[in-house]
Amino acid sequence: MSYKTVLTYLDSSDRAQARLGFSLELARQFDALLIGLYTTFLPEAREYFSIAGGAHYYDAWCDARRGQRDAAEEAFRHALRGDGLGGEWIAFDDYAEQPMIRRSRHADLLIAGQAGPNDDSRALRKCFLEALVLTSGRPVLVLPYAGALRPAGKSIAIAWDGSREAARAVHDAMPFLVGAGRVTVLRIRTGDTQRLAALGAQGREIDLMLARHAVNVDFAEVISDTDETAGDALLSWVASSGCDFVVAGAYSHPQWKEQWLGGVTRALLESATVPVLMSH
Template sequence: MSYKDILVFLDGSTDNNARMEFAFSLAQAHGARLTGVDVDAAAAFEGEWTERAKSLAETFHAVANRSGVHVRFKIADRNAAGWKDFYAHYADLLIATQPNPEAFGKVLSGVPEQVLMSAGVPMIVLPQGWKPRPVGKEVVIAWSPSAQATRVVHDAMPILARAEKVTAFAFDPPADREDADVEMLREHLLAHGIKIDIDMWSNAGDLSPIEALYASPALEEADLIVAGAYSHSRFREALFGGMTKSLLQQFSLPVLVSH
């Protein structure tokens, strides 16, 4: 069980090297081909981004030569406003970084949210300023009995199957003592050879699902969130911008998310 085609979005930002390093390490682990897609807008070739933007292909291929990963390099249409030219349909997994206000106008506007919403491919979103470290050893699933949660759990199977520890975080308390939803998730994943722990957040109070998730002990050692609660508007805003700064800063871990 593994990803065979991984795609990473490349740009002239200071987050690019960490994103690229992570993509290569994941491709090595899964024996996958890695496609790098240059999504710099025309404005990236002016000012402080210029040298980094111009050297993307050279840097990408230099890392490929050292790593032994089979790669492809593509350049997105600098005038493209949509996702159709970003090659996302031809991958099992996409890798991007949270939008950075400083990158506005320098990265094609469809990346990352519009691509995720339209391409039907799961994406790992790295936090701004993220430093490369192991990802996928201890995973927390933000679970809810929904289509979105079910989709992302199945999209994450190659990572869940390799994890040392998987915890399902359930925000909503059970309807009654006979509610077996999370136990059925446990049995379903066990059928795939994946053992999970369960963390029930039964006293929500005034906390949002995001706040409860980050208050959970399950996240203390976690290195990846599998975002089954993506349909929740506050989660989407926190991941892609538009919320208060303090809540946005809580996203210190990579998030694997599907739509």
């Protein structure tokens, strides 16, 4: 198994160029076709027309947006030519999540980025990421909003809880896992003794399965008092371990619980400092 079609989300943000560079590196690594899908988080047109003179500002904003889109396309095509890679450019005048989700059915891997703390459309971007992970049916590689995006996947942590979502993520991430120098199956202990016993047995089985794929695997545990603090415990372990990539199932608990109480999925989507491959 390998990724032969990679779909990356591009927009007019400062982080888009770094996301493109990272996506190009992955396309080169897997000899994949890279599709750049460009769209932005649009305000409703009626918001401009509800104030006097708003139509003028809306027209000017549309002109500026078209200029940004054209510049992004030129940068994308120039990068492809420079790397000698095959690619496809798609641009939509639509809200970001629907075009991305529609096109995701035809890709092996999706790439998107976290919302930054100073992002004007932060709330929209958070909803976009959640919708992409939950409804695309494809693995989503979420890149951090800050820091250098270096080639990743040399030291990988698997956030393993024995769930269907975690198993899906492990198999979706296999092209990364077989090429990694080190893979750590990380079990998060939350104090539930019955669950811990089952998790330990499942962890040994996943270790053996990965070893049959010639994956260099070990295991570790991180202790968290409750499910609500498990995400913070995971992020702390990642920061101290030196791993550069995380594989995790998304929303193995009900989504409402993660939204209100916190959890691993929410922590990774909002605060991970390394790329995270998530599957649902």
